[in-house]
Amino acid sequence: MTPSLRILQIATTLHEPCGIGYFAQRMGTALSKAGAQVRTVDGFVEQQADVIIVHHHGELVPSATLRAFAYQARAPVVLMPHDDTCGSLYGDVSAVVALTPELIAGAKRSYWFPHPSETFRTGTARSKLRERYGLPKEKLILGTNGFLKYERSFDIVTAAVLKALPEVAVSLVLSPWRLPSPGLLEKLVVLCESHPGRLNLAYEKWSDQERFDRLRACDLLWCWVDAPSSPYASGVVSDQYASGTRLVTTDKSQHRHVLSLPNVVTAPPNLEGFLDTLIAAARQPCLRHDPEVIAWERQMPGLLEFLESLT
Numbered sequence: 001m002t003p004s005l006r007i008l009q010i011a012t013t014l015h016e017p018c019g020i021g022y023f024a025q026r027m028g029t030a031l032s033k034a035g036a037q038v039r040t041v042d043g044f045v046e047q048q049a050d051v052i053i054v055h056h057h058g059e060l061v062p063s064a065t066l067r068a069f070a071y072q073a074r075a076p077v078v079l080m081p082h083d084d085t086c087g088s089l090y091g092d093v094s095a096v097v098a099l100t101p102e103l104i105a106g107a108k109r110s111y112w113f114p115h116p117s118e119t120f121r122t123g124t125a126r127s128k129l130r131e132r133y134g135l136p137k138e139k140l141i142l143g144t145n146g147f148l149k150y151e152r153s154f155d156i157v158t159a160a161v162l163k164a165l166p167e168v169a170v171s172l173v174l175s176p177w178r179l180p181s182p183g184l185l186e187k188l189v190v191l192c193e194s195h196p197g198r199l200n201l202a203y204e205k206w207s208d209q210e211r212f213d214r215l216r217a218c219d220l221l222w223c224w225v226d227a228p229s230s231p232y233a234s235g236v237v238s239d240q241y242a243s244g245t246r247l248v249t250t251d252k253s254q255h256r257h258v259l260s261l262p263n264v265v266t267a268p269p270n271l272e273g274f275l276d277t278l279i280a281a282a283r284q285p286c287l288r289h290d291p292e293v294i295a296w297e298r299q300m301p302g303l304l305e306f307l308e309s310l311t
Helices: 019-033 063-072 087-092 126-132 154-164 184-193 208-216 235-242 253-259 271-282 296-309
Strands: 006-010 037-041 051-056 077-081 095-098 110-112 140-147 168-175 199-203 220-223 246-250 264-267
Touching: 006 019, 019 037, 019 051, 019 235, 019 296, 051 063, 063 077, 063 087, 095 296, 110 296, 126 208, 140 154, 140 208, 140 235, 140 271, 154 168, 154 184, 154 271, 168 208, 184 199, 208 235, 220 235, 220 271, 235 246, 235 253, 246 253, 246 271, 253 264, 264 271
Parallel strands: 006 037, 006 051, 051 077, 077 095, 095 110, 140 168, 140 220, 168 199, 220 246, 246 264
Antiparallel strands: none
């Protein structure tokens, strides 16, 4: 492995509130820490590099644009698909790198690794974190995070938890998304006002450290999405596992990389079954776990070795 491997990353939503852009930033940082020279940009302008990684989603990058770029690029172009619509492009690039094995099928050369997350080592006691964020110190706290999107049903799940478990509090750690979800934030504000002292609503673009600390302040996390099972990997569920907090998530392909890990409760993919499982889990001991298995540091050496083999 060559420590000075020069990597150019292209992510068209790099500067937007979008999971792909955030992921590219994190991966660039992790690759740099692993010894590579990484530059991440938001446009298809080739710069000096040994390998070029293009983060791709069918709704964000026209296929013709990527094909034309790959054809004229002087360095090997590696496609990193973030959905399952990119298969027709695999013959136009040197290799495919993905976060699930399903997304590399049909590629000439390929590598996959489970969706990593930043696993901070913090000595801050949970009681101090709760004091910092205005959370009740003595209550059991359920929490979740993610972009403010209808498909996460934040209002429905939160209302159900507050009704079924009158002794618990809820912490919502939400972020703006690139597309609006009209009326959803207002519903959550009303819910918060009607449950004083029990619902903490925090909504902004978070640093990795603060999101980690807010999730760590909880006793139990949930990851629900009202979307079909899909071979992309969920960054939300990775971030939750990285906090070391017990979590409940649905049995869907996008969560598969954590389903077999310790301290994860697998729930049915329908909302009623998910809520039943979540409420039952809240009545059980909420243990903590070591999240290092999904740390970026664990995944980057193998990826760097693969990228080096392309040069």
